[in-house]
Amino acid sequence: MGNAGDESSDRSRAVAPAAAKPDLSGIGAGFTSPMLATLSSRVFNWSRSGIGPRLLAAVLLFSSLVTLTLTALQLYLDYDREVGMIQTRLEEVGRSTTGSLGESLWSLDQNQLKLQLEGILRLPGMRAAEVHEIADRPKPISVAVGERGGRSVVTRDYPLTYTIQGTARPIGVLHVEATLSDVYRQLLNRALVILASQAAKTFLVSLFIIYMFHFLVTRHLVAIAEFVSKFNLARPPPPLHLERRPPSDPDELDRVIDAFDAMRANLERAYGELREANANLDRDLKIRRRAEEDARASEQRFRDYAETASDWFWETGPDHVFTYISERADAFGMDREALIGKRRPDAAFDQNAEVEKWRDHIATLDRHEPFRKFEYRGRDGAGRLHYFSVNGQPVFGDDGHFMGYRGSSTDLTAQHETEERLRQSQKMDAIGQLTGGVAHDFNNVLTVITGTIEIIQEGLADKPELAAIAQLIDDASSRGAEITSQLLTFARRQPLEPREVDVNALVAETAKLLRPILGEHVEIVTHLGDDAWPAMADPSQLSSAIVNLAVNARDAMPGGGRLTLETANREFNGTDNADGEAGSYVMIAVADTGHGIPAEIRDRVFEPFFTTKGVGRGTGLGLSMVYGFIKQTGGTVAIESEEGRGTVMKLFLPRSAGDATAKTAPAPPPALTRGHETILVVEDDPLVQGYVIAQLGSLGYRTLTASDGATALALVDRGASFDLLFTDIIMPGGMNGRELADAVRLRRPDVRVLYTSGYTDNAIVHEGQLDAGVALLRKPYRKAELSRKIREALGGGGRSE
Numbered sequence: 001m002g003n004a005g006d007e008s009s010d011r012s013r014a015v016a017p018a019a020a021k022p023d024l025s026g027i028g029a030g031f032t033s034p035m036l037a038t039l040s041s042r043v044f045n046w047s048r049s050g051i052g053p054r055l056l057a058a059v060l061l062f063s064s065l066v067t068l069t070l071t072a073l074q075l076y077l078d079y080d081r082e083v084g085m086i087q088t089r090l091e092e093v094g095r096s097t098t099g100s101l102g103e104s105l106w107s108l109d110q111n112q113l114k115l116q117l118e119g120i121l122r123l124p125g126m127r128a129a130e131v132h133e134i135a136d137r138p139k140p141i142s143v144a145v146g147e148r149g150g151r152s153v154v155t156r157d158y159p160l161t162y163t164i165q166g167t168a169r170p171i172g173v174l175h176v177e178a179t180l181s182d183v184y185r186q187l188l189n190r191a192l193v194i195l196a197s198q199a200a201k202t203f204l205v206s207l208f209i210i211y212m213f214h215f216l217v218t219r220h221l222v223a224i225a226e227f228v229s230k231f232n233l234a235r236p237p238p239p240l241h242l243e244r245r246p247p248s249d250p251d252e253l254d255r256v257i258d259a260f261d262a263m264r265a266n267l268e269r270a271y272g273e274l275r276e277a278n279a280n281l282d283r284d285l286k287i288r289r290r291a292e293e294d295a296r297a298s299e300q301r302f303r304d305y306a307e308t309a310s311d312w313f314w315e316t317g318p319d320h321v322f323t324y325i326s327e328r329a330d331a332f333g334m335d336r337e338a339l340i341g342k343r344r345p346d347a348a349f350d351q352n353a354e355v356e357k358w359r360d361h362i363a364t365l366d367r368h369e370p371f372r373k374f375e376y377r378g379r380d381g382a383g384r385l386h387y388f389s390v391n392g393q394p395v396f397g398d399d400g401h402f403m404g405y406r407g408s409s410t411d412l413t414a415q416h417e418t419e420e421r422l423r424q425s426q427k428m429d430a431i432g433q434l435t436g437g438v439a440h441d442f443n444n445v446l447t448v449i450t451g452t453i454e455i456i457q458e459g460l461a462d463k464p465e466l467a468a469i470a471q472l473i474d475d476a477s478s479r480g481a482e483i484t485s486q487l488l489t490f491a492r493r494q495p496l497e498p499r500e501v502d503v504n505a506l507v508a509e510t511a512k513l514l515r516p517i518l519g520e521h522v523e524i525v526t527h528l529g530d531d532a533w534p535a536m537a538d539p540s541q542l543s544s545a546i547v548n549l550a551v552n553a554r555d556a557m558p559g560g561g562r563l564t565l566e567t568a569n570r571e572f573n574g575t576d577n578a579d580g581e582a583g584s585y586v587m588i589a590v591a592d593t594g595h596g597i598p599a600e601i602r603d604r605v606f607e608p609f610f611t612t613k614g615v616g617r618g619t620g621l622g623l624s625m626v627y628g629f630i631k632q633t634g635g636t637v638a639i640e641s642e643e644g645r646g647t648v649m650k651l652f653l654p655r656s657a658g659d660a661t662a663k664t665a666p667a668p669p670p671a672l673t674r675g676h677e678t679i680l681v682v683e684d685d686p687l688v689q690g691y692v693i694a695q696l697g698s699l700g701y702r703t704l705t706a707s708d709g710a711t712a713l714a715l716v717d718r719g720a721s722f723d724l725l726f727t728d729i730i731m732p733g734g735m736n737g738r739e740l741a742d743a744v745r746l747r748r749p750d751v752r753v754l755y756t757s758g759y760t761d762n763a764i765v766h767e768g769q770l771d772a773g774v775a776l777l778r779k780p781y782r783k784a785e786l787s788r789k790i791r792e793a794l795g796g797g798g799r800s801e
Contacts, residue, residue, distance in 0.1 A: 054465050056210050063202035071194045075187050082183040086125050086154055093120055093176055094158040101131055102160040105141065105172045113143040120176065121146050127153060127179040131160065133172045141172075152180040220253055224260065233271045236264065259445050259687065285423070296373055311411050314390075317404045320344065320365055332411045333380035344390075348376045368394040368402050375412065387412040445687070449780075452691065498633065500656045501539050503567050503586050504528040510546045511565055518550060521560035529568045535586040535653040537633050542588075542653070545626040549590040549649050552623065556594025556647065564591040570652060584655035585635060591648040597641040626651070673791045674700040677723035681705050682712045682740060683756075684731045688779075692726070695783050701790070709735030709743070716747055724794055729757035754793040756781075 097120060104112040117129040128146030135141075160172035220242050227240045239261045242253065250258075311332060315324040320343050325336040339347060345358055357376075364371050372391045380386055392407035511524055518524065535542075546565070553563050566589040573582050626649075630637050634654045641647035679696055683689040684707050693703050704722055706712035708731055725744055729737035741753045756777040777789040 055213060056206055058465055059206040059209055060202060063206065064199075067195070067198040067202060071191060071198070074194070075191055078190065079183065079187055082186075083154070083180065086178045086180070086183075089123060089125065090154065090156045090176055090178055093123065093126075094156060094174070098158050098160055098174055101174055102162050102171060105131060105133060105160055106162040108141060110141060110143055113141075114145065117143060117145040125178045125180075125182065126176070128175075128177040130175045131172055132175065134170055146177070148175075148177060152184060154178045154180065217253075224256065227260070231264070233267060236268050239264070255687065259449075263445060311409055313406070313408050315404060315406050316344070318402050320405070323404070329409070332386070333382055333384065335381035338381065348378050365392075365405070368396075370394060385413075387416045455694075498536050498538050500534045501537050501542065503535050503588060503653070504532050506539060506543060507546065507565050507567055507588060510543050513543075514547065514550050514563070517547070518554045518563065522554055522557060523560075523562045525562055525564045527564065527566040529566075531569065532567045533569055533584065533586050534656040536656040537635075537653050538629075541629050545629055545651065546588065546590065548623065548626055549651075553590060553592035553594060553647070553649075556592055556596075561593035561646075565589070566591065569655075572652075585652040586655055588651045588653070589648055590651075591646060593646045596643040596645055596647055597639065598643055673787045675791065675794065676700050676702075677794060678702040678704065678721060679724045679726050679790070680712060680715065680720070680722040682707075682709065682725070682727035682731070682737070684708060684728060688728075692786075695786055696790070698783075699787050699790070708733035709737075709740035712740055713743055716744055723752065724790065725751055725753045726790070726793075727753070727755060729755050752793050752795075754789060 097116060101113065101116055104116065113131050117131065120126060120129045126146070128144065128148040130142065130144035130148065132142045133140035154177070156176045158174040158176070159170050160174055161168040162171050163169075223242060224240065227237070231237065240257050242257065312328040312334075313324075313326040314322060314329075317323050322339050322342055322344065325334070325339055327336070329336050329339075345362065348358070354376075361371070361374055370393045373389050374392075375387065375389045378386055378388055389410045389412050390407055392405040395403045395406050397403050507528060508526065511526055514524060550563060557563075566587075568587045568589075570585045570587045571583075572585060627637055630651055630653070635652045638650040638652070639647065640650070679701050681689065681692050681696070681703050683692060683705075686707075689705060689707070693705060696703050704715060704720055706715060710733055712725075712727070725741060727737040727740055731737060731740075735743075737755050737757070741751075741755075744751055744753075754775045754777060756779060775789065775793050777785065781789075
């Protein structure tokens, strides 16, 4: 009988119930309390303009998915258990009743069969039972109880046999059906209870998370953002303080506030130094101007008409019209024939711009008084602007009749341009020293921010919303690093790696990069000199300089135009070079057909942060970076521009003494390598020191630390063992990083040294180049760059990740 039950189990089947749609509208109707309503109102009012909705949605979505998954798993296990119990009950029916039913069927006792079937039907979950006789006669016996058919049932068919003389003969079939409706009903009720309770719990937990995130983080971030947006150097605010209970130990927000306060103090100090430098410069200029005026007055007091003669002579009639101009005026480009018959005020360029000055001068002429050192601007025969200084003496006849003026003119153009270049050079040097110092402090802060955000990004890999915020901080720190790099380049404090450069090849390669940058509306034309010399320059910085000039040229041609890149050789004898340096130079010219540079701002285009573009369209550091790089390389920059006719920027690079161009393969991307050596870290900035120690520890290194050179030397003298000296260059205490390394090498000649700095001085850089054999890691740096430089300084051999 048991075998018969096993065979019939292959024919068992379960029918899934139809999808139920219970009414859930009443669930949680009375869940709201006054306290919960107040908390929800505050949280949602706050979250409408911040990251609250996104955090709430993420928490709710994730919690709902977890709840649904766990509920579905629990329901599936319950369903499997209930169905298993029904199937076990059916198999028990087959084992326990087929024998007695077979005897009743053989006896043709239908009443007994019905009683036995009704007993089966009384078992839990049974829906119908039926016995059907197998016989070769009309109207075989068939006894059934319950209702057969329908959905959600499990069926079993068991054969009924009777043993005659030791042989089992099949005499009928027992058909049993069990219903699953009660199982589904119980599972549905259980699911509703679980979902309702989990939904309430998820919602309360989400509100609590949002409230705590706002209380601990976002409201302080808003306060920091408002402080930074309202910061004004002219009226610096007090130090930033957050309205919160101070923790027992400083946390991340405290470190951020300390960094902001340190940056604010550095900015205020730098601003004060700049104002003091400007005041000193103005005072020096006033003293010099007063001395020059006194000298000119003293000279003119003892000179007569003949001694007033300078570059050329002139005469005017009583109506102040030129009647004579000496031939020496031709040497200065003056068109004498065009000037004869004109009044001098009519030939002046600045008469309308300086009305008061010319009114006083005309009044002097009308009073027939002598005048000396009257300066004005005019143009020569070719239209070039000149600065003139004139002296005049009235001429009277024997009868006292006024006959006109005789006088001399001096061309002060060269002197004026020299004085302007000197003033501009002094101003640029002062700004360069200031920006270099500010960039150093910024690089220290950016080193910590850049490295810390990498750690945060690794911890937020499974939290895309927070990872996106971390990426914004990373992008901002990268932008800050780019700006400080440009400031250092302008200040000529960026260590260069110059080598022989094939200028034609570099310009041609850069032109390919410019095509997608400039767009299709700008035509790029190259005129490369066939005999162009190799130049001595840093190729990456040179390429960046050309790109900066090209982008400025594109902005000067909003409607499109032509950009021309040209190379040529130039020889300067010391007088035709703006800086007075004789020698052989390679010229790279970048010319555009744009609107040109107005004359009044032409002398300011290389000043840092000076820009004619709108707000948000540029930092004003592009041309400053080009100027600083070319000057640090030993070259010079020249501008030729005319409004409405375009601009030509000419870069003059020193010619290389070699004949062949050194070709270098692109540097491989930095790889994260580990080690086990001991490193002596010398860093005065506590934030940077803590960051370096943490990063080196994560790479497997052991560290010793010191905040200045004296402390580091004390460690060396006590016999501290280490494999590498990793030191900042600029440090307090009277000893810089280079001096510390020299002192350590006197004690340990074989020690390896790696320098780091956000600002280089003459300690390791001379004439704009790193000293031979010096390894430098520039701030700010990332973890991969730190690991690669450490392994290079130690001679390689680390394990890559």
